[in-house]
Amino acid sequence: MLKRIIKIVHISGIIGILCLTASLMLQLYTASNYHDMITENSKAVEDIGRLLAHANRYQLLVYKSFYEADSTEDYEIEMSDTASYMHGIINDMMDNKALAETDPSEDIRKEIDGYVEELILTSDPSLTNRTIKELTSSITTLLTYTNINREEKLKTMRMWSKASYLLNGFILAGIVISTIIASYKAGRYGDQYQKEVDSEIYTDKLTGVYNQRYSVSILPGKVTEGYLYMLDMDNFKKVNDTYGHDAGDRALIGFAEALKSSLRASDIPCRLGGDEFLVYAHELKTDDTAIELAERIQKAVSEAFLGTEMSIVTVSCGISRLKQGQRFSEAQKMADEALYYVKEHEKGKWHLSEDLSTRCQGTCRIG
Numbered sequence: 356m357l358k359r360i361i362k363i364v365h366i367s368g369i370i371g372i373l374c375l376t377a378s379l380m381l382q383l384y385t386a387s388n389y390h391d392m393i394t395e396n397s398k399a400v401e402d403i404g405r406l407l408a409h410a411n412r413y414q415l416l417v418y419k420s421f422y423e424a425d426s427t428e429d430y431e432i433e434m435s436d437t438a439s440y441m442h443g444i445i446n447d448m449m450d451n452k453a454l455a456e457t458d459p460s461e462d463i464r465k466e467i468d469g470y471v472e473e474l475i476l477t478s479d480p481s482l483t484n485r486t487i488k489e490l491t492s493s494i495t496t497l498l499t500y501t502n503i504n505r506e507e508k509l510k511t512m513r514m515w516s517k518a519s520y521l522l523n524g525f526i527l528a529g530i531v532i533s534t535i536i537a538s539y540k541a542g543r544y545g546d547q548y549q550k551e552v553d554s555e556i557y558t559d560k561l562t563g564v565y566n567q568r569y570s571v572s573i574l575p576g577k578v579t580e581g582y583l584y585m586l587d588m589d590n591f592k593k594v595n596d597t598y599g600h601d602a603g604d605r606a607l608i609g610f611a612e613a614l615k616s617s618l619r620a621s622d623i624p625c626r627l628g629g630d631e632f633l634v635y636a637h638e639l640k641t642d643d644t645a646i647e648l649a650e651r652i653q654k655a656v657s658e659a660f661l662g663t664e665m666s667i668v669t670v671s672c673g674i675s676r677l678k679q680g681q682r683f684s685e686a687q688k689m690a691d692e693a694l695y696y697v698k699e700h701e702k703g704k705w706h707l708s709e710d711l712s713t714r715c716q717g718t719c720r721i722g
Contacts, residue, residue: 400555400556402444403494404555404556405440405444406441406444406471406494407491407494407568410441410471410491411628412437441471442471466493491567491568491571492571495568495571495572499572556568557569557572557573559625559626561604561607561608561626562607562608562610562611562626563611564611564614564615564624564625564626564632565623565624565625565626566625566626567625567626567627567628569625570625570627570633574623574625574635574683575683575684577623577635578635578637578677578683579637579677579679580637580677580678580679580681581635581636581637581638581639581676581677582635582636582639582645582648582674582675582676582677583633583634583635583636583674583675583676583677583683583686583687583689583690584633584634584635584636584648584649584652584672584673584674584690585631585632585633585672585673585674585687585690585691585693585694586614586631586632586633586634586652586670586671586672586694587630587631587632587670587671587672587694587698588606588607588610588630588631588668588669588670589668589669589670589671589698589702589703590667590668590669590702591603591606591607591629591630591668592630593667594606594664594665594667594668597664598664602664602665605665606660606665606668607626607630609659609660609665610630610632610656610659610668610670611624611626611632612659613652613655613656613658613659613660614632614634614652614655614656616655617648617651617652617654617655618634618636618648618652619636619638621636621637621638622634622635622636622637622638622648623635623636633687633690634652635677636648637677642676642707645674645676645707646674646705646707649672649674649705650705652670652672653669653670653672653703653705656668656669656670657669669702669703670703671694671697671698671702671703671704671705672694672697672704672705672706673690673691673692673693673694673695673696673697673705673706673708674690674693674705674706674707674708675687675689675690675693675707675708676707676708689708690708692708693706693707693708694706
């Protein structure tokens with residue numbers, strides 16, 4: 356009987372050692388893959404962001420080259436350099452493991468490469484604008500698929516981690532506790548990484564509000580009903596030309612701070628690019644309250660710039676009502692048309708998109 360007990364203990368010990376070894380190997384394998392995945396995904400996000408930034412830079416140069424004929428040669432040199440940067444980023448994207456697993460046939464990356472080539476060969480601003488929109492759409496698709504692929508890999512890794520925890524539990528309750536703690540930390544760091552990636556992707560670095568990518572890929576899925584505002588900084592180009600780009604950046608930062616100070620916690624501001632911003636206010640129910648918010652924004656901006664070289668900056672505002680079941684893009688187009696109407700008739704005003712046939716409405720000015 357004693358020999359049998361000793362034999363059972365020996366067998367149990369051997370099984371325990373084998374289980375512990377298998378568990379440790381599984382954890383090392385999972386950790387290694389997790390690190391590689393995080394590294395590749397970070398590089399993928401960085402490459403995508405760099406490509407979009409250079410594409411927008413190229414679009415700006417095309418506009419300048421088209422409208423400023425005297426400086427065309429200088430702009431063409433910058434355009435050539437920007438094109439070379441974009442080609443280099445495309446090559447990096449083709450070799451990226453995370454993107455390769457997301458797009459094994461390379462269709463989307465080849466599509467992006469095609470749009471970049473089309474962008475480089477285009478000198479017409481309107482065609483360039485269309486190509487940029489198509490390029491942004493493809494990049495958003497690739498980024499979405501990359502995030503989905505990353506989540507699937509994380510799900511698989513978590514599943515194997517749970518299996519290793521069960522093996523550890525067969526040996527000692529203490530090991531089970533330690534692996535649960537490790538799992539908790541891994542989950543916490545994974546969530547923290549996700550938040551950092553989302554912040555990097557969807558936040559405008561200069562102003563701190565959401566960026567155009569957020570307004571295209573995330574915001575349409577959040578909206579229900581309420582009001583959309585398209586905002587444009589009047590005389591921003593004059594500030595840039597007179598006081599330099601640093602002053603222009605300060606104006607954008609000051610505008611964003613004034614905008615945030617006039618909004619409620621539930622309102623969502625986005626910078627669409629340049630001096631154009633969008634605000635979604637879903638809790639507003641009437642036109643009067645929507646107009647009050649527009650005037651509050653204009654007042655906050657005027658007060659922020661009062662007594663500075665940027666006091667010439669005002670805000671033109673186009674407003675549209677987003678109704679239940681209405682498409683976000685349709686409401687945004689209506690707000691954009693209202694903004695265009697204001698810019699054409701009298702800058703520094705606000706206007707509701709449902710009443711474009713009447714005169715421009717009033718605004719609040721300081722000093």
